[in-house]
Amino acid sequence: MSSKRATLSLCDLKSKLSKTSIIQKRKSIISKYENDEIISSKIKLSKEKAKKVESKKRDADEEIDNYLDLDEEVINASENIDMERKEAERSPPINSSFLPLPWKGRLGYACLNTYLRDSYPSIFSSRACRIASIVEHRYPLANPNEAEHHTKNRPDKSKTPIFESGQRFVEALCLANVRDIPKMLRWNHKYGIKFMRLSSEMFPFASHAEYGYKLAPFASEALAEAGKVIAELGHRVGTHPGQFTQLGSPRQEVIASAVRDLEYHDELLSLLKLPKQQNADAVMILHMGGTFGDKAATLERFRENYKKLSKSIKQRLVLENDDVSWTVHDLLPICEELNIPLCLDFHHHNINFSSNHLREGTHDIISLFPRIKAIWTQKSIRQKMHYSEPCTNAITARQRRKHNARPNTLPPCPNDMDLMIEAKDKEQAVFELMRIFKLPGWDSFNNIVPYHRSDDNRPPPRISKKKKTNNQILAEIKEFGDEVRFEVEIFREVVPELELGMGGKDNRVYWPLGMEEWLRPRKKK
Structure with a gap:
C-alpha cells in the first residue's frame, strides 16, 4: 500500500514538475517577448x-x-x-543725333528666325545633340528593320558598336540644319532682309578634340546648294565663334581648341563656294576674351598665335570690342598692326570704353570711324557693325549688358553699312526698325493673326471621342434643329513645301512686342 502511494506520489511529482517547467518556460517566453x-x-x-x-x-x-x-x-x-x-x-552719355537716312545698307539678324522656328514643320539650323547621343548611336537599333523610336526602338548596347553609325547620326542632324538655310534665306529676301549670321551650332561638336569631324565630303553638296541661293539673292552671311575661342589665352589647350574652332568655321564658309566678293564678306567675328591679369602679355600671345593661322582664316578674322575687358582703343592699334578689321559694337562700347580718350555715348566714337574703315577697305571687305540697346530702366553695367528685345533707333553709322541687329526678337527686331523709320521693305509684311497660321501643315486639334450625354444631344437638337449631324474631320488645304512658313497670301509674319505666343495654337485652359 505504501509502495503504491509512493509510486503515485512520484508520478504526481513528475507531473507537477513537468507542469511547472512548462509554466516557467511560458513565463520565460512571455518575459522575453515583453x-x-x-x-x-x-x-x-x-x-x-x-x-x-x-x-x-x-x-x-x-x-x-x-x-x-x-x-x-x-x-x-x-x-x-x-x-x-x-x-x-555718372555723366549722361553723349549720343549723336545723326540718323543714317535714307538707309541704303543692309540690316541683319543672328542665327534664328523666330517665325520659322515656330512653323510646322519647324525651320531652323541649330539642331543639336549630346556627345552621349553620338556614342549611343554607334550601337545598332534593337530592330534594325524599323525606324528609330524614342522608347520602342532604341540603340541596343548589348550589340557590337560601330563608329560609323554614330557619325552617320550626327551627319544626318547636320544636313537637316544645312538644308533649312535656303528656306531661311528666301524668307529673308521676301521681307527685305539680306544679311544673316549663320549658326555655329549647325555642325554639333565639329571642332571637338575627340568627337570632331571635317565637313567635307558629307556636307559639301548641301553647303554648295546653300551657297548658290546666297549668291543668287545677293545676300551676306558670316559667323561668330563663341566666347571660349580665345587666341590670347595662356593655356595651350585653349589655344588648340580655338584654332580647331576657327578651322571649322572657315571650312563651313569656304564650302559655300561663294563668288569672290561675297566670300570676302563672309567674315568670322572674334572677341579677344579675357585679359588674364595682363593686357600687354595677352596681346603678345595673340600676335604669336595669329601669325600661325592659315591664310584663309587670317583673311576672314575680324575682332570685336566687348562689354567687359577690351575697348575699341585697346583693340584698334593691334588691328592696324596685323591688318585685322575691327567690328564696332555700339552697345559694348557704351558699357566698356576708354574714359581717358572719350565720353560715353555714340558721339565721340565717330572720330575713330575713318581709322576703323581703313582696315576694311585695305582688305577689300565690306564693313559691318553691330547694334543693340540695353533694357529699359537698366542702370548698372551688369544690367545694361542685357540686350533689349527690340532696339528703337539706329546708330550714327554710314547709311550704306551692313548692320547686325543683336536682339532677342531676331528678325522681328529688324522689322521693328523697318517700321519705325520706314526702311526699304517695311510695307512687305503684316501683323499675324493671334494663334492662327495659314502657312503651315500643322495637324488640326484632335476631336474629342467622348460619348455625348442625352442632355448634350437634346441641347444640340434645340440649338441646331432635329437634323442628322455628322462629326467629320476638318481637312485643310496642304501648303506646298516652298510656301511653308512664308506668311501666306497676306504676308502675316510680324508679331507685336511680347506676343511671341501668338505664333503657336492657343493652349487649352
Whole structure:
C-alpha cells in the first residue's frame, strides 16, 4: 500500500514538475517577448527622440542659413543700391543725333528666325545633340528593320558598336540644319532682309578634340546648294565663334581648341563656294576674351598665335570690342598692326570704353570711324557693325549688358553699312526698325493673326471621342434643329513645301512686342 502511494506520489511529482517547467518556460517566453517589446519600444522612442533632435538641429541650421542668406541678400542689395547710385551719378552719355537716312545698307539678324522656328514643320539650323547621343548611336537599333523610336526602338548596347553609325547620326542632324538655310534665306529676301549670321551650332561638336569631324565630303553638296541661293539673292552671311575661342589665352589647350574652332568655321564658309566678293564678306567675328591679369602679355600671345593661322582664316578674322575687358582703343592699334578689321559694337562700347580718350555715348566714337574703315577697305571687305540697346530702366553695367528685345533707333553709322541687329526678337527686331523709320521693305509684311497660321501643315486639334450625354444631344437638337449631324474631320488645304512658313497670301509674319505666343495654337485652359 505504501509502495503504491509512493509510486503515485512520484508520478504526481513528475507531473507537477513537468507542469511547472512548462509554466516557467511560458513565463520565460512571455518575459522575453515583453522584454523584446520593451527594447523595441525603447529603440523606437530613442529613434523618435533622435529624429526630433535632428529635426530641431536642422531647423536651427536652416534658420542660421536663412539669417546668413538674409544677411547676404541685405549685403548684395546694399551693394547693388550703392552701385546703382554710383552709376546713376555718372555723366549722361553723349549720343549723336545723326540718323543714317535714307538707309541704303543692309540690316541683319543672328542665327534664328523666330517665325520659322515656330512653323510646322519647324525651320531652323541649330539642331543639336549630346556627345552621349553620338556614342549611343554607334550601337545598332534593337530592330534594325524599323525606324528609330524614342522608347520602342532604341540603340541596343548589348550589340557590337560601330563608329560609323554614330557619325552617320550626327551627319544626318547636320544636313537637316544645312538644308533649312535656303528656306531661311528666301524668307529673308521676301521681307527685305539680306544679311544673316549663320549658326555655329549647325555642325554639333565639329571642332571637338575627340568627337570632331571635317565637313567635307558629307556636307559639301548641301553647303554648295546653300551657297548658290546666297549668291543668287545677293545676300551676306558670316559667323561668330563663341566666347571660349580665345587666341590670347595662356593655356595651350585653349589655344588648340580655338584654332580647331576657327578651322571649322572657315571650312563651313569656304564650302559655300561663294563668288569672290561675297566670300570676302563672309567674315568670322572674334572677341579677344579675357585679359588674364595682363593686357600687354595677352596681346603678345595673340600676335604669336595669329601669325600661325592659315591664310584663309587670317583673311576672314575680324575682332570685336566687348562689354567687359577690351575697348575699341585697346583693340584698334593691334588691328592696324596685323591688318585685322575691327567690328564696332555700339552697345559694348557704351558699357566698356576708354574714359581717358572719350565720353560715353555714340558721339565721340565717330572720330575713330575713318581709322576703323581703313582696315576694311585695305582688305577689300565690306564693313559691318553691330547694334543693340540695353533694357529699359537698366542702370548698372551688369544690367545694361542685357540686350533689349527690340532696339528703337539706329546708330550714327554710314547709311550704306551692313548692320547686325543683336536682339532677342531676331528678325522681328529688324522689322521693328523697318517700321519705325520706314526702311526699304517695311510695307512687305503684316501683323499675324493671334494663334492662327495659314502657312503651315500643322495637324488640326484632335476631336474629342467622348460619348455625348442625352442632355448634350437634346441641347444640340434645340440649338441646331432635329437634323442628322455628322462629326467629320476638318481637312485643310496642304501648303506646298516652298510656301511653308512664308506668311501666306497676306504676308502675316510680324508679331507685336511680347506676343511671341501668338505664333503657336492657343493652349487649352
